[in-house]
Amino acid sequence: MPRVTIPIGPAHPSLEEPESFSITLEGERIFAAEVKLGYNHRGIEKAAEARTYVQDIYLIERVCGICSHAHSTSFCMAVEEVAGLQVTPRALSIRTLVAELERIHSHLLWLGVAGHEIGFDTLLMYTWRDREPIMDLLAMLTGNRVNYGINTIGGVRRDVTADQLGQVLAALDVLEERTRYYAELAATDPTLRQRLVGVGHLSRADAVTLGTVGPTARASGVARDTRRDDPYLAYGDLQFDVVTSDQEDVFGRTQVRVGELLQSYRIIRQVAATMPDGPLTVKAPRKVPVGEALVRYEAPRGENVHVVRGNGTDKPERVKVRAPTLANTASVARMMEKNYLADVPIIVAAIDPCFSCTDRAIRVVGGEAGGRVASWRELRRAGIEFYRREAGVDFGALDRRLAARLGPLRSRP
């Protein structure tokens, strides 16, 4: 059968972020796949060298829109190691709390995306509904739904009150019950089974040689979890299981992530029960001495590696970020081989490549106008007026036409 090579991406049918594939097909089966990355390169490592350590926290936090805490914590831990700072137990516990909430938010998001990619949109609606309370908890604890800004060098910037911890635990009780239902669903639902079993196969040996990390590796039976193997933050004192699966396919990756949700609830309950008293920060020097540190952190998508080298000034000599998706893309081409073209979206989504969701009205504190909160209705009206003023576009005519056709059901601003 003649082989045909087709491009998929960089504007992608299944992802919100650019990544391009060149897929060689034999009929409907994939013979070989080549992955091209780099469309999102923003020069952050170079930019970090031109900024102070404190400025870099906020820059590095924006490496990723979902695992932002993973990146800022890794960076802070590396700087603290070079500077020889001992972060207080309370700060470590608060970082751990935010880290696990972030993992829950990320895994629920993934579960929804996976459901969407296989046409199971009910799962998307359920899990994204459940993700909202987590985002609200993160906003309550840190002030932001994403890019939490909780870290600073030497500790954390906000304390957590007993009342806030109570609200976190109350939300977890509801979520745990729902997650147990998803776990049962993931194990027994015929739609998920038929659509995911055997899809995107990655053998244990390949997972190790290709350097695969996180849930993708654990679903191929590689029992590696940086939280247990190379403990950081408060993980050395916490009890949790490393969830693995021997399925070696997308079905296994689903089960591992659902299982990890339950472990995250367990970790958060322990953190809340054992939250130590004490200060939030230790004083950090403005200039960081000469030295280098390598930090590993189990982000929701897998092992995140940061290297920071200090040169005695207030700016780093070198900041290196190796995000988990880069480690996992090497395995995507292998996973696609011998699968059907129609399975490409779920195979790509199954490594949980990073994408951001920051679409949200926020309150500007201390901004030029003094700050105010706009409702969706106000924002919509402002948008319509902006385009009428700037581009001469009149949505009014369109609005009247639609209203005439759709009748009174259509909501008007």
Place this chain on the structure above:
Amino acid sequence: MAELPQVAQALAERFPALAAAIAAPRPRRVGCLVPPELLHQVIDHAVEALGFDRLCAITGHDERTAFAASYALSRPDGTVLSLRTQVAHDRPVLETVTGRFPGAANYERELVDLFGFEVVGLPPGRRYPLPDDWPLDQKPLRKDWVAPPKQAAAPAKREGP
């Protein structure tokens, strides 16, 4: 100095010439400065005899008088072995490790694109991470690199729907 962990001792026994260059800055971290001609032997030994089966990252450094690359290997017990090798600033040449770690291709392409390393034996493929039209002689992570002046953008066209 405190007693070196087992990994550092095993490495020093196999490569006595490197003994002075081995350090263990904290638990589960061992570092070693390795001359480029020995790098592959040390990696082979670390993988086959010491159980370091994963390559976490390759970090490039512009040390102004030389370029350096740090290969961070890890094993299941959480130990990370950082093997740093230095090459001449005017001719930074390394041999690929993709024979041992096929997933390392993108890590090595980063060294090529951002620092200007030449990696001998790197399998052919698209460049990463810089765009296809980025000039080949511009290596942004070099310390002496300055961003070229911005060209004025063409005025954006505004058309209504």
